[in-house]
Amino acid sequence: MRLTAITERLAGLGGGKWEVHLKARQMAAAGADLIEMTIGEPDVPTPPELTGAAAQAMQAGRTGYSDGRGEAHLRAALAEAYTDSRGRGFGPENILCFPGTQTALYAVLQGVAEPGTEVLVGDPMYATYEGVIRASGADMVPVPLRPEAGFRMQASDLAARITPRSRAILLTTPHNPTGAILTPQDLRDIGALARQHDLWIISDEVYEHLVFEGAEFVSPLSDPALSDRVVAVSSISKSHAAPGFRSGWCAAPEAFCTALLPVSETMLFGNQPFIADMTEKAVREGSSVASGMASRFAARADLLVQRLHAETDLRVHRPEAGMFALIDVSATGMDGDAYAWDLLEHGAAVMPGSAFGDSLKDWVRVALTIDDQSFAAAIDRIAAHANRKTRSVA
Known part of the structure; x- marks a missing residue:
């Protein structure tokens, strides 16, 4: 066959x-x-207050179909959280909900890459990145993350690998598997290249809340000059010890979310309402x-x-x-x-x-x-x- x-x-x-x-x-x-x-x-x-919230929502009948973008109250909670943490305004129109970061990455790559294009990604990388890139039909272009640079992506290494086929830069900060965090200067330098070559920046930020003492996380979403080209993905899997609930999202420009919505709806048509209720509680109350x-x-x-x-x-x-x-x-x-x-x-x-x-x-x-x-x-x-x-x- x-x-x-x-x-x-x-x-x-x-x-x-x-x-x-x-x-x-x-x-x-x-x-x-x-x-x-x-x-x-x-x-x-997983904290009992979250499993309890999910169980209560199921018992209340929150088991029907969902909004394709994700439940409105969860998107509102996420928009408020990003507004507070990134220093610029986000609304529900900037959020799409997915069952976990992995699905969000898959959908986002479908939206920005296709056969004949290239996606630049740091090497080493999380084990599934090559798959989500190749699934889109794009070619993966590894950018070495050198130990002597603290495994942080250097703009000079990135610039040397950009071609006319380049479409996006996939970042992970904090990074898996190295645990490195991109500095504000790293992000400014990478952002300048993205603007120069009209590239998307996809930022996997799932470890944002597991930063060690003495280190500081900064998101490219915080830079207003990059607001039209940054898509961040995350979830409650790590921050709230809830990997099995598969609850994630992307935060992106409104036009991107609108364009990606049919892709998302074709895949899953919204996440589960009872998990959305639990996730809203997690986002609004923070992690215990x-x-x-x-x-x-x-x-x-x-x-x-x-x-x-x-x-x-x-x-x-x-x-x-x-x-x-x-x-x-x-x-x-x-x-x-x-x-x-x-x-x-x-x-x-x-x-x-x-x-x-x-x-x-x-x-x-x-x-x-x-x-x-x-x-x-x-x-x-x-x-x-x-x-x-x-x-x-x-």
């Missing part, structure tokens, strides 16, 4: 990136003594769990840096936000893929950096979301394993 071109474009971009994680789950199910640090989920359950998560994740990152730098030849990039840290494993003589598979046999599961881009071939990503006791035990295993490997290299 014949299939379409999109299946060819996306071939190999699905679960293959998560082979180490899936193998770890199989080993754990079979009884292996294994500490999993592969994926990042909040380390607390985000600051605690950020504090714990920062402390675990600091412990990882302190111990591995003191006890091994591994080097850790300390994140400024988010749920992950990166470890340079080149001192072991292995690349990140070989290292992750070898470490799996010694009781700890981490993600090979290559799952997030070619530039991380000598790195692995570790989740900071497991409990403190398990995290310390995992560091024990990583340190012992690294020292065995570096001695054998020497």
